[in-house]
């Protein structure tokens with residue numbers, strides 16, 4: 001297996017090629033990234049005061065969906081924590097506090113930036129300060145304490161670290177120059193901007209953008225195009241919510257799969273098979 005980074009945009013976006021991988025194995029990695037890599041999300045909310053127009057349940061649901069910065073090295077999943085306590089301990093839960101009152105004449109919008117981490121866990125805070133939660137009229141107030149915990153996307157989507165996590169076959173697009181007369185139909189029909197016409201011939205300028213729709217091949221009047229894919233080479237695109245860096249999601253997904261294999265092997269060992 002060979003991995004090559006194609007594009008890295010900030011911490012949150014990553015695309016890479018993996019060669020020598022079966023689609024089945026790639027799909028296991030994709031599913032592990034979506035549903036089995038843990039991140040922090042608000043899981044319990046103690047509402048002290050809520051005089052806004054929003055029901056407590058709706059407010060709690062909105063809070064749960066706010067992506068939080070996650071430190072996987074400092075926290076453990078509640079089910080794996082030794083404390084076995086319902087509210088959790090400092091190893092398995094983090095506290096955030098919200099206290100906003102509508103002031104002045106107009107409407108006060110409560111944003112995710114108003115959710116302040118408790119001094120015991122200063123690094124567990126919303127990824128963005130600009131997510132609107134609720135609007136308050138003058139005199140309305142919300143006071144609450146929220147408990148964030150690690151969890152996985154297979155239990156609830158709020159614990160999924162990724163917003164985009166897909167792969168596609170590695171495209172191979174070729175133009176047969178002896179047949180091409182530079183009519184430019186491929187340029188017009190391609191919605192991924194793969195081709196250009198130079199000096200009376202079509203050229204492939206951006207092969208990796210091709211999504212193998214086949215439109216260029218079927219519309220070319222000269223039968224000059226070939227759009228195929230490299231067997232066992234796949235391009236992954238990973239974009240995270242910001243809770244974890246994209247590379248960390250990939251690494252953790254492999255760890256999850258490795259752990260599953262270890263468990264499988266140890267169970268085979270118990271059966272005396274290996």
Ligand SMILES: [Zn+2]
Pocket residue numbers: 078081082083084085088089090091092093
């Ligand atoms: Zn604990």
